[in-house]
Amino acid sequence: xxxxxxxxxxxxxxxxxxxxxxxxxxxxxxxxxxxxxxxxxxxxxxxxxxxxxxxxxxxxxxxxxxxxxxxxxxxxxxxxxxxxxxxxxxxxxxxxxxxxxxxxxxxxxxxxxxxxxxxxxxxxxxxxxxxxxxxxxxxxxxxxxxxxxxxxxxxxxxxxxxxxxxxxxxxxxxxxxxxxxxxxxxxxxxxxxxxxxxxxxxxxxxxxxxxxxxxxxxxxxxxxxxxxxxxxxxxxxxxxxxxxxxxxxxxxxxxxxxxxxxxxxxxxxxxxxxxxxxxxxxxxxxxxxxxx
Amino acid sequence: xxxxxxxxxxxxxxxxxxxxxxxxxxxxxxxxxxxxxxxxxxxxxxxxxxxxxxxxxxxxxxxxxxxxxxxxxxxxxxxxxxxxxxxxxxxxxxxxxxxxxxxxxxxxxxxxxxxxxxxxxxxxxxxxxxxxxxxxxxxxxxxxxxxxxxxxxxxxxxxxxxxxxxxxxxxxxxxxxxxxxxxxxxxxxxxxxxxxxxxxxxxxxxxxxxxxxxxxxxxxxxxxxxxxxxxxxxxxxxxxxxxxxxxxxxxxxxxxxxxxxxxxxxxxxxxxxxxxxxxxxxxxxxxxxxxxxxxxxxxxxxxxxxxxxxxxxxxx
Amino acid sequence: xxxxxxxxxxxxxxxxxxxxxxxxxxxxxxxxxxxxxxxxxxxxxxxxxxxxxxxxxxxxxxxxxxxxxxxxxxxxxxxxxxxxxxxxxxxxxxxxxxxxxxxxxxxxxxxxxxxxxxxxxxxxxxxxxxxxxxxxxxxxxxxxxxxxxxxxxxxxxxxxxxxxxxxxxxxxxxxxxxxxxxxxxxxxxxxxxxxxxxxxxxxxxxxxxxxxxxxxxxxxxxxxxxxxxxxxxxxxxxxxxxxxxxxxxxxxxxxxxxxxxxxxxxxxxxxxxxxxxxxxxxxxxxxxxxxxxxxxxxxxxxxxxxxxxxxxxxxxxxxxxxxxxxxxxxxxx
Numbered sequence: 001x002x003x004x005x006x007x008x009x010x011x012x013x014x015x016x017x018x019x020x021x022x023x024x025x026x027x028x029x030x031x032x033x034x035x036x037x038x039x040x041x042x043x044x045x046x047x048x049x050x051x052x053x054x055x056x057x058x059x060x061x062x063x064x065x066x067x068x069x070x071x072x073x074x075x076x077x078x079x080x081x082x083x084x085x086x087x088x089x090x091x092x093x094x095x096x097x098x099x100x101x102x103x104x105x106x107x108x109x110x111x112x113x114x115x116x117x118x119x120x121x122x123x124x125x126x127x128x129x130x131x132x133x134x135x136x137x138x139x140x141x142x143x144x145x146x147x148x149x150x151x152x153x154x155x156x157x158x159x160x161x162x163x164x165x166x167x168x169x170x171x172x173x174x175x176x177x178x179x180x181x182x183x184x185x186x187x188x189x190x191x192x193x194x195x196x197x198x199x200x201x202x203x204x205x206x207x208x209x210x211x212x213x214x215x216x217x218x219x220x221x222x223x224x225x226x227x228x229x230x231x232x233x234x235x236x237x238x239x240x241x242x243x244x245x246x247x248x249x250x251x252x253x254x255x256x257x258x259x260x261x262x263x264x265x266x267x268x269x270x271x272x273x274x275x276x277x278x279x280x281x282x283x284x285x286x287x288x289x290x291x292x
Numbered sequence: 293x294x295x296x297x298x299x300x301x302x303x304x305x306x307x308x309x310x311x312x313x314x315x316x317x318x319x320x321x322x323x324x325x326x327x328x329x330x331x332x333x334x335x336x337x338x339x340x341x342x343x344x345x346x347x348x349x350x351x352x353x354x355x356x357x358x359x360x361x362x363x364x365x366x367x368x369x370x371x372x373x374x375x376x377x378x379x380x381x382x383x384x385x386x387x388x389x390x391x392x393x394x395x396x397x398x399x400x401x402x403x404x405x406x407x408x409x410x411x412x413x414x415x416x417x418x419x420x421x422x423x424x425x426x427x428x429x430x431x432x433x434x435x436x437x438x439x440x441x442x443x444x445x446x447x448x449x450x451x452x453x454x455x456x457x458x459x460x461x462x463x464x465x466x467x468x469x470x471x472x473x474x475x476x477x478x479x480x481x482x483x484x485x486x487x488x489x490x491x492x493x494x495x496x497x498x499x500x501x502x503x504x505x506x507x508x509x510x511x512x513x514x515x516x517x518x519x520x521x522x523x524x525x526x527x528x529x530x531x532x533x534x535x536x537x538x539x540x541x542x543x544x545x546x547x548x549x550x551x552x553x554x555x556x557x558x559x560x561x562x563x564x565x566x567x568x569x570x571x572x573x574x575x576x577x578x579x580x581x582x583x584x585x586x587x588x589x590x591x592x593x594x595x596x597x598x599x600x601x602x603x604x605x606x607x608x
Numbered sequence: 609x610x611x612x613x614x615x616x617x618x619x620x621x622x623x624x625x626x627x628x629x630x631x632x633x634x635x636x637x638x639x640x641x642x643x644x645x646x647x648x649x650x651x652x653x654x655x656x657x658x659x660x661x662x663x664x665x666x667x668x669x670x671x672x673x674x675x676x677x678x679x680x681x682x683x684x685x686x687x688x689x690x691x692x693x694x695x696x697x698x699x700x701x702x703x704x705x706x707x708x709x710x711x712x713x714x715x716x717x718x719x720x721x722x723x724x725x726x727x728x729x730x731x732x733x734x735x736x737x738x739x740x741x742x743x744x745x746x747x748x749x750x751x752x753x754x755x756x757x758x759x760x761x762x763x764x765x766x767x768x769x770x771x772x773x774x775x776x777x778x779x780x781x782x783x784x785x786x787x788x789x790x791x792x793x794x795x796x797x798x799x800x801x802x803x804x805x806x807x808x809x810x811x812x813x814x815x816x817x818x819x820x821x822x823x824x825x826x827x828x829x830x831x832x833x834x835x836x837x838x839x840x841x842x843x844x845x846x847x848x849x850x851x852x853x854x855x856x857x858x859x860x861x862x863x864x865x866x867x868x869x870x871x872x873x874x875x876x877x878x879x880x881x882x883x884x885x886x887x888x889x890x891x892x893x894x895x896x897x898x899x900x901x902x903x904x905x906x907x908x909x910x911x912x913x914x915x916x917x918x919x920x921x922x923x924x925x926x927x928x929x930x931x932x933x934x935x936x937x938x939x940x941x
Binding site (some may be wrong): 318335336395441445464473474475477478479481482501502504505506507508521540541543544545546548549550551556558 | 653654679768775795796797798799800801803823824825826827828831848849852853862863865866867868869877878879880883884939
Binding site (some may be wrong): 014190194 | 294345348351373374375378381382385386387390391392403404407408416438451454458507517
């Protein structure tokens with residue numbers, strides 16, 4: 001390498017450089033901005049809007065109105081303001097996206113790391129369980145969990161979370177298997193570090209990048225899954241304004257009041273798109289680092 | 293006369309593979325005196341890296357014993373083993389993969405200090421780390437940088453500093469300069485030599501590069517397919533090589549001197565893998581000096597001259 | 609013997625434009641090579657050797673790499689002004705390259721016989737059967753038995769893979785062979801086999817060769833001429849005699865001094881102090897001055913020029929303007 005080294009301490013840490021690369025990516029930054037707006041909207045909605053009066057109260061007199069200054073996105077068949085319902089519904093998608101993915105990341109990664117590092121019988125058992133879990137369709141699992149625990153936001157989170165566990169386990173295991181063969185792991189062993197110390201200090205930090213990329217991308221599919229399940233009536237029950245549920249209700253009015261399907265659809269699309277852009281940005285920012 | 297610090301007796305390491313039993317290291321024995329260097333040379337598949345890792349118990353020996361200062365270290369377990377690790381440390385080949393890319397230079401060097409609780413407090417850790425950096429010639433300003441910001445030579449110095457942190461009596465250097473540019477190689481080799489002179493550290497220096505080892509080692513052992521085929525003092529080995537493989541190896545080294553005409557011995561065939569070896573001298577297939585006795589199984593190491601050992605039927 | 613000038617490379621300048629600055633990879637080098645001769649291009653990492661080799665085939669990677677100046681005439685034709693179609697005709701046929709890492713140079717999904725046959729088919733109008741026949745012939749020339757023609761690369765050892773790479777490079781009997789560190793990844797006994805193979809092939813087919821290496825020992829055994837590169841410049845050039853026995857440039861001297869030597873056993877090696885300069889900001893004057901024990905202030909300020917000390921021997925060092933200057937290295941015969 002060159003003689004004069006550019007000395008940047010904090011910036012040159014792994015995360016510092018990742019952040020720098022991410023900022024250069026215009027698409028990723030747009031995604032970040034839009035997603036932040038969605039989050040802000042969701043939080044504001046929870047505090048500002050009143051569930052009983054603005055979100056769920058039936059006002060049949062104002063039913064099926066098109067977009068206007070009073071009702072920005074119009075009203076649905078029960079006279080409920082679609083704009084307010086969309087804002088309020090944001091938090092369901094975000095919660096599921098974040099919580100479900102957190103579940104699958106933590107559970108999946110732990111299993112994958114153990115399988116990858118310890119190998120042998122443990123690896124076999126874990127990966128075979130993952131193999132059994134993978135082909136189960138999300139819908140089927142959601143129905144089962146809903147039947148067992150009742151239909152609710154929590155059940156939805158668990159279902160979507162569990163579905164993604166195998167993919168995290170695989171990604172984590174692959175990452176660990178690469179790290180495991182690196183000489184710095186041997187170096188730590190030769191110094192007397194225990195297996196646990198090695199896993200915590202060396203294996204996990206170095207296996208994070210692919211897991212993180214997986215996580216950011218899974219948020220998008222979690223949101224879609226949640227909406228899909230609600231659309232099918234298995235998710236967050238009516239009258240809660242979950243976007244997928246709203247889509248479902250709007251089906252009967254699709255030719256006359258397209259705003260009832262259009263706006264929830266757009267909301268899902270924008271949110272998922274922004275998350276995907278962030279996910280791509282994270283992956284690209286981490287890529288050159290992975291080659292180091 | 294220095295003491296013998298390491299005695300290796302019939303050390304073997306076998307791996308089970310799909311094709312059969314791989315004899316990576318097969319009955320190797322040697323002694324090493326304190327403050328001296330044993331060079332272990334050989335080509336790919338000869339088992340030299342496996343030998344190093346088996347001695348230090350990164351790999352568990354299949355058979356044989358290793359006596360360090362009289363104590364059999366192949367039997368150590370648990371806390372005694374961890375404690376023992378302070379005595380023998382390793383310098384690795386690849387300056388890229390031997391350092392955790394997520395840790396700073398200071399953190400990497402300090403890790404063994406933390407593991408063995410060798411410092412009183414944070415300031416003491418800092419002090420020891422900086423002292424180690426001084427020892428290996430790393431400027432303090434690299435303290436908080438990451439390995440990928442530095443070149444191969446500096447990274448190797450980090451590896452050496454880390455290995456010295458526990459104040460070991462012996463270092464196993466596994467191809468420590470093979471991945472470095474020629475001018476940097478010389479710097480690192482000089483550093484290792486200085487450290488040996490100052491601290492009386494013993495070295496096992498593993499390399500495929502005979503010219504590097506000639507300058508550096510006191511004794512040299514030549515390995516082929518898991519066995520030690522010849523061992524002698526460095527100058528003796530180069531002046532009077534006995535084993536046909538050693539002769540071929542020496543003649544194959546390109547020498548940067550156009551005024552010497554050498555006859556090169558070109559070996560036939562490939563280096564095979566030491567799996568399911570037939571009961572004959574394992575060098576037989578490529579040997580240019582075969583005799584009738586060579587089918588009689590594996591020859592053993594015999595002393596053909598003072599401190600010069602060879603494993604070959606021609607000299608039996 | 610009337611030897612044709614095969615390669616005439618003049619004033620080559622190649623830069624790489626990257627986010628962190630322009631890398632001045634090759635800064636004005638000239639090289640001539642006759643048929644049947646071989647020149648060793650010696651230097652450490654970053655000296656510009658591989659870039660030079662790629663330039664000869666006009667393969668310098670496009671977005672980052674820019675050939676700022678120079679002409680490269682191969683057998684009379686300027687490679688840098690040829691169309692892609694014309695280039696494809698000469699690559700592999702008139703000029704052939706052996707890349708450094710045999711692991712990645714071979715395609716894992718084709719058999720080795722196929723890969724050799726393919727390079728024949730690209731350049732010569734022969735039937736598939738004929739191409740395969742010649743491919744097997746090449747395998748035997750490089751010392752691999754014909755029965756292995758249907759093996760895949762992963763079934764071969766490192767040494768054998770490199771020999772296959774060589775077979776592919778030589779299949780069309782190129783006039784000029786560029787070998788980029790062809791034996792670095794190989795064991796020393798295999799290296800000896802491979803170098804012997806290249807030597808006998810060259811003798812039979814009169815092939816000229818540029819051998820890129822950092823190993824002066826290999827140069828001594830296989831080349832007729834030597835070009836020593838440092839930071840994008842050729843700092844010394846000459847016959848083996850010139851460069852080995854009458855070394856002129858301080859860097860070349862430094863290289864010889866830092867080599868462990870199996871002829872004389874010295875206990876301490878003399879490395880070249882300091883480090884290779886940052887290729888994105890090369891100094892104005894002599895690029896080696898920082899590490900040179902003979903450097904004067906004038907050296908650091910003066911732009912260096914090629915100085916021909918004889919018909920064959922060139923050195924790029926301003927101190928040789930002085931009448932009695934010479935580096936210390938002296939070889940007694």
